[in-house]
Amino acid sequence: MVTITINGNQIQVEEGKNLLQCALDAGIYIPHLCYHPSLKSLGSCRMCVVHVEGQEEITTSCTLKAKEGLSITTESERLKYLRMIALELLLAGHPECTSCPKYGNCELQMLIQYIGPKTGRMHMRTKGFKVEEDNPILVHDMNRCILCGRCVRACNELRGVKVLSYQQKDMETYVGTIHDRLLKDADCRFCGACAEVCPTGTIRDKIQFIDLKQSKEDAIVPCRYACPAHTDVPRYVRYAKEGKFDEAGAVIREKVPFPKVLGYICNHVCETECNREKINSPISIRDIKRFVAENDTGLYWKNKGKHLPETGKTVCVVGGGPAGMSAAYYLQKQGHQVTIKEAYPKLGGMLRYGIPQYRLPNDIVDEEVQMMIESGIHIETNKYVGQPSELLKDYDAVLFAIGAHQGVRLPIEGNNLDGVLLNTDFLSRVEGQEEISLGNRVAVLGGGNVAFDCARTVKRLGVEVVHVACLEKGNQMPADTEEIVQAQEEGIHIYDGVTFERIIGQKQVTGVEFIKVKSFTFDEGGRPIIEKEEDSDFSIDVDTVIFAVGQKPKLCENISLDLDRQYIIVDQNQKTSEEGIFAAGDVVYGTHSVIKAIASGKDAARYIDVFLGGDGNIEEKFIPQEKKDPYIGQCIGFSELQRIEPEFVEAKVRVDNFNKVNKGCSREAIQCEANRCLQCDLRLDIEQAKTWADFSELKEVNKS
Secondary structure (H helix, E strand, O other): OOOEEEOOOEEEEOOEEEEEHHHHOOOOOOOOOOOOOOOOOOOOOOEEEEEEOOOOOOOOOOOOOOOOOEEOOOOOOOHHHHHHHHHHHHHOOOHHHHHOOOOOOHHHHHHHHHHOOOHHOOOOOOOOOOOEOOOOOOOOOOOOOOOOOOOHHHHHHHHHOOOOEEEEEOOOEEEEEHHHHHHHHHHOOOOOOHHHOOOOOEEEEEOOOOHOOOHHHHHHHHHHHHHHOHHHHHHHHHHHOOHHHHHHHHHHHHOOHHHHHHHHHHHHHHHHHHHHHOOOOOOOOOHHHHHHHOOOOOOOOOOOOOOEEEEEEEEEEOOOHHHHHHHHHHHHHOOOOOEEEEEOOOOOOOHHOOOOOOOOOOOHHHHHHHHHHHOEEEEEOOOOOOOOHHHHOOOOOOEEOOOOOOOOOOOEEEEOOOOOEHHHHHHHHHHHOOOOOOOOEEEEEOOOOHHHHHHHHHHHHOOOOEEOOOOHHHHHHHOOHHHHHHHHOOOOOEEEEEEEEEEOOEEEEEEEEEEHHHHHHHHOOOOOOEEEEEEEEEEEEEEEEEOOOEEOOOOOOOOOOOOOOEEEOOOOOOOOOOOOOOOHHHHHHHOOOOHHHHHHHHHHHHHHHHHOOOOOOOOOOOOOOOOOOOOOOOOOHHHHHHOOOOOOOOOHHHOOOOOOOOOEOOOHHHHHHHOOOOHHHHHHHHHOOOOOOOOHHHHHHHOO
C-alpha cells in the first residue's frame, strides 16, 4: 500500500493501481467514458484528465499508476475546458438523445449533464450508418458510437472472441466485423459483453432490461430464471463442457434432489427460454442433465451437505410423490424427524404410477427413493390419509402433498359405458400389472403428454389400432413434440382439432363421434368455448375410450381444509386454513410438472422449518463457487453448431415392450452440445461502470 493525495485528501491505495479507480473507490468522482473497470485502460476519451503535482502537462488518470507521494488535482478551470472541448468533439457526430432506446440509462448522457457542453455552437454531422437489426440478440447502431473502444476491448481482450475491430468507410471510423459480416456469420459467441460495457445505445440488447418486470440478472440468464427450482444451468453446463461431471452433478443437487429423474422426464422450460434459440436452437439442457446425473459418482455430495442437529420436532408428509419427497428430504436435513405416509405400495407418486417405464424406468425412481431411506426418513406405504388434521395429534406439522391422481371424466353422452377408462387409473393399473381388457381398437381423448403416455402404453399392450383425439390443432397440442412424433412412428393415429360429441354404445363402447373445430377459446373458469365446423361430424369404431383430459386431487368428502373447487387453498407461506397443516404440489395448483412439484416441496420445507422454529434456510453448497474464466476464445462456425439430439430405439423394436426408449447421448456429444451454450451468466461478472449519478446520490446521502 502507498499513500497518495487527491484534491488535498490523503488516502492509502494499492501500489500500481490506476488513479482513476483509486479516486472512484475513495468516493471522488473523475469524469470518464472510455474507461471501464473490467477492461484495460486506454485513455482515449480524455475525460479523466488530471493535474499531477510537479508536472506541467495534464495526464489521463486511468493510465496513471499509484506510487508513494503522488499528488493530483481533479478539478480546475483548465481541466474543465479540456473536458468540454473533448466532449463537444464526440458529440459533433452523435444523434440527439431523446430518440435513443437507452435514454435515461446512458453513461454519455450522464456525462453531458455533468460537464455541460455547449453543442449549439457546433456544426453537427450525420454518420449515416444503417442500423443493423438482423443479428440475433443484439442491435448495432454505429451512428451512436463514440469510439470509446470498450466493445472492441471486451470482445478481443476480455472474451478473446475477436470479431469486433475498428473499420473505416468513406473516411468514417467505426466498430464492426471484417467485411461487415453479420455477427452470426463472423463467429460471434453472443456473450453480451459488448452490450454490457457500451456506454451509449450503440451496441444494445434487443430486449431492454429496464422495461422488464423481472430483474436484469434474471433477464440475462433466462434459463436459470425459468427453472422453477432456479437450478444454475450455465454453471453445470460449463462443467459438463469441461468433462467435470462430478462437479456438474453437485451443482444440480444444490437445487434439486432428483436430477436423474429430471434428466428423463423434465418438461425443460429452461430450454424454451434459452437465448441460444434466438440463433438456431436451444441447448439440450435436459439431455446434459441426464448424462451428468448418470456419470456423477457423488464425490462432492454423497454423505455431505446439511445435517443439522435433531430439533425434537416431528413432521408428517402425506404423499410420496416429487413434492412430498422433496419437502421430506430438506426437512430431515434441518434436523426434524420426518415420516412419509404414502397410499400406494411404493414411493414415487406420478413418477412411478403415472409415467410409463419406457419413458422413466422404475430402477431410476428406486435409486432416487433410496436416498430418502438413507437420510433417515420414516416411510409408511399403503397408508391412506383422508383427514390430515387427525395427524396433528402425533406430529408438530403436517404437509399434504397427495398430488392429483383422479382422472377427469368429461360430461358427454356415454361417459359411463363399459370400456370407458380414466388416464390415471389406467396407467396405475398397468404399473401394478393388472389385467385390463381393451379390445383391438382404443381411442384416447386428450392432447397432452399423459394422453400420449396412455396411447403409447395401449400400443405396447398389443392393441392394433390406437387413436388420439384432441381439441387443439397441430403445433398447439400441449404434448411435447417428441411425444407426438414418436407416437406417429409407432403407428398411432392422431385426430387434432376435433371436439368429442358423444361416446357411442348401449352398454359397451362401440365408437366415438367427433366434430371438427373451427376455433376455440377458454372462458374465465377454464372451460372451452368452441366454434364448430358445419357438417363436419364423423365417428370412429373403438372398443375402449380413455379420458386423458386432466386430473384432480382425490380428497375425502368431509376434508376440514378450505378448498377452491377441488384444490386446497394455501397462503403465501403454503399454510392451509388449519394451523400446522401445509400443502404443496398438484393438490394446490393442479397438474403441472415434476420440476414445479419439486420447487413447491422445497418452498413448503422452508415455511415448515420456520413454523417449527428454524430459520427456513435449506440451501446447500456442495462445491465452492469457482472464479469463472471470462476468456471464452474463438469458435469457428459457432452460430452454425447444431443441436445434438439423443438416440432413440427404433419404433419397430420398441413398440411391443416397456424397455427404455431414449438411449441418451455419448460423452462427446454432450460436451459438444454444452459448447453451444452462450455462457450468458459471465456477463453478470462484468463490473458496473461508475457514473456521476452514483456520486451525486452519495453526496445527497452524506448531506442528510
